[in-house]
Amino acid sequence: MGSFLQSMALPFLGCLVLTGIHVYLGIHVLSRKVIFVDLALAQVAALGSVWGMLLGWDRASDPWIVKGFSLSFTFIGAAVFSMTRMRHERVPHEALIGITYAVALAATILFSSHLAHGAEEVSDLLAGNILWVRADLIVFTTVLYAAVGTVHWLFRRQFFLISLHPEQAEAQGISVRFWDFLFYVTFGFVVTSSVSIAGVLLVFSFLVIPAVIAILFVDGLRPRLVVGWAVGTAVSAIGCSLSYFRDLPSGPTIVVSFGFSLLLAGLVRYVVQSPARATALARVAGGAVVFALLFGGSLLLRKGEHRDVVRLLATGSPAERMMALAEAETDPALWARARPAAGTLLRTGETEVRVRILDLVERLRDREMLPEVHPLLLDASDTIRERALRCLRSVGAVESRDPILAAAEKEEDEYIKVEMAEALLELGDPRGFEPIIEEIESGEVAQARRDAWEHLKAHAHVEIAYRADLALAENAKAIAELRQWWKENEKKLSMDASGVYRDAGTR
């Protein structure tokens, strides 16, 4: 519980701050029938910051200037909304709000197509995340919202009159346009700062859902505020806990919790208000059963997980192939079936898949795959040639000798060539000395020559003073001796039990 509090306290406090002001504003918004005005103003604010950035200001280094742009745009939006509210509306206000939203979003996209951070700015509105909110920001926002709240409290008569009964306000000589403008300015101010904290989805839910639930049940401002705040607080608590204990992203969890709370509230109201409660209850129960059946039924449509390893190897994505190989490794029968597909993949698959199969062949010591491995000694990729050789060194048998020798003769990488020769020597084939001597004679890379010399010394007792770190010319004598030794012994050498080659006749 301690860690729950520690972890969710700030997001929950953030939710409370949002609840406080948004429930109140939500009641306004609902009575004005301008439900989506917050989305529109938030989008206009985003347009403002994009415009500021287009003028060269940077969000990271001049945050306040960019914020200033976004705020000024919000004010313009507020002016537009207050001026377009008509007394005998020919065009519903909601239409203008929708249009503003669409045009502002499109303009944001247009502007940001000339802006480096383009896509990010467009998606930024959704990005606010209540989880990263910090104490200082909560304090700052609380003070800000308290100030806005105070303004609204002081002028509550005007604000409510223009929201609920604009005609009466006009009759009393209150300038509807001016107070409308003030309303939208404060509203825009609040919404844009909330969106930057919590993202557009969460702000919209805080604004509308608690207010709707309150309106369903009670009349009058104060009761509605109380119910709205209670619902907002309760659902925030539920959402935060769900998010923590079920390990879900917080914002979306809270929004969905709000959705469920509204559904529940609607059903309760339906039952409570219906003249025949028993019937109503029965209907709700019936509806729940139908929903459960439909939803439960859809679970039967779950896509079956047929993991045919052979098919996945042939046609799957690299990730699926890797998983299929991992599965085949655990079951010899499965591997036997998968072998042909694996053989094809060794030639045509992605590098990772090929390396994985070589690994597998090595680990399973599967000699049947050797004919598929041999051609890889001539592969274009260094990595594959090296891994194939490694595989053969641990699994390989007599039949690998000729392919390795052929590959060593063609190999252009000096290290791999030396290792191929070493593999031959390990397999009891003295022809491995030839590429090693070649490397000592004419290799360009000092370290590879050194490796070659070490392998030679490990497999044969030669008394020759060769020094790999010297230039070729300075080793001329040693190399000539080495050639001589090889010429004399080429046909006579064979490997003893300790891996050293000796003259078979003198053993």
Added chain:
Amino acid sequence: MNILHLVALSLFPAAQPAPAAAPLKVVTTLSILKDLAREVGGDLVQVESLSDPREDPHYVQPRPTLMTRAREADVFIEIGLQLELWGGKVVEGSGNPKIQSGQPGRVIASAGIPTLELPQQLSREWGDVHPFGNPHIWLDPLNAKDMAANIAQGFERVDPAHKSEYEERLKSFQTRIDNALFGEALVKEVGGRQLARRARDGGLDNWLKDKGLSDKLGGWLKRAAPLKGRPIVTYHKSQIYFAERFGLKIPIEIEEKPGIPPSARHRDAVVELIKKQGVKTILEEVFYERGAADYLAKETGAHVVVVPIDIGPDVGIATYFDLIDNVVNRLLESEGAAAGDH
């Protein structure tokens, strides 16, 4: 030019300086590819990139100019591995037959390069993995070499007349990368390819020790040696190739899954890991939101280091070498400064 010259020229047109063949028109998705294409193509190519280094390479807004550029391209270069899903749309939309999938003019720079994050073991979570492995391959200099090789191959397919020039320039680039990564002395002694193979299979240090070459190591790897084993936290999984090459550990990313906001538990897990493992640096790409990183920095005292992962004048990165230099320097700075704190 005198009269005689003119007469001579009209009589022997072959004596005229041959008009320089029009350079290949190359279009790339990312600027890093543009840089590699210029390295390999030099004056033989004219390269344009479709995205800005300050943009998230996964999401680029399609604009008509992108189509126009793609329409005129002889070669189109992309990273692949589903990094730039928008790239395919631009190519198809351009209707340019030369650069459609499977055509000689289409270059997948990631071809044949082993990716990270493909599942190695059997796990229950089938399907919860990137189908092609992590696509952010280019912050490993060894991968840059292979990407350049793929690009060179593409140029040679489309413009076989200049094959030797492309090969030569590729080799020069690869050698410069090797020198920058391992140091010139070691490259001379051992050869870049062998070093690359040992570095790739993770055994470079041991191999060098084995052969008594450890003190010959230079370049980025030597400079970044203090970073080895250090844990850092990143926002997105775009630094894992860099981390792999330079031996950094990334125990956790801020982002739990790409594009999905993390849960509270994940956030707390990040905070706890940063504190427990003494993470000093939160490495973030220029195009991600700062909110999360700043939160973590304030909560834990770690530094936020913002680095570009692509090239361009707007981010102050001119070449691939600068790109890696910058990340190495910024990390050394942050880790060094952090060490001084305590």
